Amino acid sequence: MNTNFSVVPQLLKKDPVLAKRIAASFFAGKKSMLVDHFFHPATTNELGLIYFRLTPLCNLRCVMCGQRGDKGVLKGSFAAAESKKIVPLEDYMRLVDQIKHKKPVVYLWGGEPFLYPDLFPLVDYMMEAGLTVSVNTNGTFLEKYAKEIVERKWHALFVSLDGFEATNDRIRGEGSYRRVIAGFEAINREKALQGSHYPYMGVVTTVNNLNYRDLYALAEATRDFKLAWHIYNLGTYTDDAIVEEQRAYMKRELDTDITCLPGYATGYNEGIDGKELFDILSRIHAMDIDHPIITVPALEPDKIDIYYGKLDAPVRTQCSVPWSQANVDYNGDVHFCADYNDYPLGNIRETPFFEIYNGERAKKFRLALKRSKDGIFPGCVRCYQNMLCGKRVSGF
Ligand SMILES: C[S@@+](CC[C@H](N)C(=O)[O-])C[C@H]1O[C@@H](n2cnc3c(N)ncnc32)[C@H](O)[C@@H]1O
Numbered sequence: 132m133n134t135n136f137s138v139v140p141q142l143l144k145k146d147p148v149l150a151k152r153i154a155a156s157f158f159a160g161k162k163s164m165l166v167d168h169f170f171h172p173a174t175t176n177e178l179g180l181i182y183f184r185l186t187p188l189c190n191l192r193c194v195m196c197g198q199r200g201d202k203g204v205l206k207g208s209f210a211a212a213e214s215k216k217i218v219p220l221e222d223y224m225r226l227v228d229q230i231k232h233k234k235p236v237v238y239l240w241g242g243e244p245f246l247y248p249d250l251f252p253l254v255d256y257m258m259e260a261g262l263t264v265s266v267n268t269n270g271t272f273l274e275k276y277a278k279e280i281v282e283r284k285w286h287a288l289f290v291s292l293d294g295f296e297a298t299n300d301r302i303r304g305e306g307s308y309r310r311v312i313a314g315f316e317a318i319n320r321e322k323a324l325q326g327s328h329y330p331y332m333g334v335v336t337t338v339n340n341l342n343y344r345d346l347y348a349l350a351e352a353t354r355d356f357k358l359a360w361h362i363y364n365l366g367t368y369t370d371d372a373i374v375e376e377q378r379a380y381m382k383r384e385l386d387t388d389i390t391c392l393p394g395y396a397t398g399y400n401e402g403i404d405g406k407e408l409f410d411i412l413s414r415i416h417a418m419d420i421d422h423p424i425i426t427v428p429a430l431e432p433d434k435i436d437i438y439y440g441k442l443d444a445p446v447r448t449q450c451s452v453p454w455s456q457a458n459v460d461y462n463g464d465v466h467f468c469a470d471y472n473d474y475p476l477g478n479i480r481e482t483p484f485f486e487i488y489n490g491e492r493a494k495k496f497r498l499a500l501k502r503s504k505d506g507i508f509p510g511c512v513r514c515y516q517n518m519l520c521g522k523r524v525s526g527f
């Protein structure tokens with residue numbers, strides 16, 4: 132199975148300026164591995180992509196979510212208490228001023244980003260600063276805000292859907308499928324009314340043992356959504372043994388106590404028939420459909436069983452994230468790892484971004500990662516960021 136990157140030539144034809152910006156972000160990642168990682172691995176000159184986890188709050192409780200799901204570590208009264216720490220707009224504006232010369236692609240997520248109270252002014256400010264802004268959302272607020280989103284020409288929406296109606300709602304909550312579809316319709320209506328091709332809109336589907344047999348039905352349904360892409364994310368998983376190995380490793384190497392990784396020991400990877408899933412994904416890739424299909428990570432047919440069954444076997448190595456990416460958390464803490472954000476590098480409310488990004492803690496982390504076996508930590512083996520940017524293991 133190959134990842135279908137036809138999204139790039141399609142975008143080049145439709146929107147060369149945006150395509151160039153995305154390509155620049157991608158090349159920043161590659162260059163950082165050839166230059167910074169190789170010659171001076173403790174520091175970097177590149178920043179291609181910056182994530183903002185804007186809020187710990189969410190209106191859904193998707194079962195597999197490492198934050199809010201069955202095993203999620205950011206729920207209930209804890210999330211409510213944490214939400215009091217969210218970064219105010221003016222601090223984010225100061226951060227944008229600090230980073231804009233690097234022109235990173237911005238990826239806003241959460242929790243649910245639409246629950247960040249100043250989302251619209253924040254995106255306005257980022258876009259005025261020349262940044263490319265994408266928003267990852269559960270889609271349930273799109274209908275309400277379609278007019279504003281299209282008027283403001285947001286660049287891209289990554290909308291989560293995890294199956295056709297009944298399956299999606301079992302995972303993401305009753306009625307969520309219909310709300311997302313109503314959101315797509317509202318955005319498409321506004322785009323037609325306003326004569327705009329922004330925002331480009333795509334679906335992200337997280338594969339698990341509750342939905343994999345339903346993926347073709349979802350793919351059929353997406354024909355009407357006017358999508359720019361559909362990403363199948365094979366999922367971020369771990370198990371108790373890897374959690375314990377990571378716990379000991381991070382304590383020893385970086386004096387860090389881990390709390391996030393256990394949220395991904397969900398069991399939703401168990402019992403997936405790799406051959407059947409490969410056949411389903413192959414049929415989807417072969418569909419006569421307008422939008423590109425992207426599988427992350429792309430795997431050889433016989434390796435899907437290993438992806439889900441043998442969670443300690445790497446399929447991607449040499450994590451490049453700390454040399455070109457960062458995640459700013461809802462409280463202002465900066466981390467390299469968006470999902471497993473256990474090692475804070477510093478806080479943007481107290482310290483200028485690049486002093487954090489190339490500060491002592493960042494240097495320690497990069498050096499520890501570089502000297503680790505295969506350029507990853509034990510807990511990194513199914514990390515989504517590494518599935519996107521890591522080096523494909525031969526045969527996988
Ligand atoms: C945590 S959500 C935050 C943004 C927004 N609330 C949403 O659902 O799109 C970001 C993405 O992570 C995905 N996700 C949740 N749990 C996951 C898991 N265990 N493995 C991989 N992706 C997961 C979601 O489906 C979503 O596409």
Ligand code: SF4
Nearest residue numbers: 189193196199242269
């Ligand atoms: S909508 Fe997003 S953040 Fe909320 S529970 Fe679902 S995956 Fe997690």
Ligand code: SF4
Nearest residue numbers: 450452468511514517
């Ligand atoms: S692979 Fe590991 S180091 Fe890299 S982003 Fe993921 S969790 Fe962090």
